[in-house]
Amino acid sequence: MTTLAVDVIVLDIEGTTSAAGFILGDLYDYARPRLEQVLARAENDEVIAAARADAITETGLTPDATDTEVADALRALMAADVKSTPLKTLQGVLWAEGFARGEITSQFFDDVPPRLREWRDAGIRLVVYSSGSVASQQPWFRHAPQGDLSTLVEAWFDTVNAGPKKEEASYRRIAESLGLDAARLLFLTDHPDEVAAAHAAGWNVIALDRTGEPWAGEHPTGTAVGSFDEIEVTR
Incomplete structure (x- = not known):
């Protein structure tokens, strides 16, 4: 895969960093x-x-x-x-x-935490954009079994402060909020409609096609990866 030069990686959660079935x-x-x-x-x-x-x-x-x-x-x-x-x-x-209260815990695919730490150490900023509220995103990352991942994330977006994930305007709003050109942003998601919306806004997008997840097999051949380990980025 070609190495992408980006400043920020924006992360979807369900089906991308974490199993939809768990949520x-x-x-x-x-x-x-x-x-x-x-x-x-x-x-x-x-x-x-x-x-x-x-x-x-x-x-x-x-x-x-x-x-x-x-x-x-x-x-x-x-x-x-x-x-x-x-x-x-x-x-x-x-x-x-x-x-x-310790009554519930979160879940992340094994390939995700090491890559998030690696990207952050390399100076790439990490942002979350999920349909789940910011109030649920933050503890989800904070209570990861692999340790507190929330400290790696600098900004949080949901359908309230950014807009619906299937709409191009939402991605333009996030880019404006971060003060970056769309070409310096990379969105990781498993949903084909979100891939299309982010692409329309000029973003780089990599689709996740994880075995057993709701949108597995729904991406055109050669356009998706099966794990974060297959993603190569640099600043």
Whole structure:
């Protein structure tokens, strides 16, 4: 593979640094029964209150919907794996608390942590862009089994501060926020639609095609890699 000269590597999480099944399994299972619990705190928490209101609007519930009705609607979104911003916000709150209490842990593919440390040591900046909220991204990296990886990351983006991951404008927004030309950015993701959106914004993109992940085999032959060990970058 040709060595790419970049200043920043932007990382997707699900299916790229970490197994989608772990997130959709262990973490979703942790959040499901606790949604009513977090929604009940809306009166005293502006973030939760805003997410609750947005969830009601997004799911078509009436303004007087109960916490149980809102939780049930959110669980339906989880079952369909809808990338809902209010859902991601509430999940992020729950997961951050679960990580802090040691009730849940994160997961990274074995090839990921060594390469992240290698790239950072080489002066390449690392950034995360995931549909999961920033509130869930940070503890995910902080509580990695391989040690705290959050110290390697300098910026965090989600659908709130950057926009939807399948839209070109989101990548232009991130480049502007980082103060870099798109040609100096590299995005690593497993989702074909995200590959297309980042390419349209002028970014370098490498698709991950990991065995057993949701988008495995969906990339044109010769355009994807199976692990971070196959990626060669320099500044």
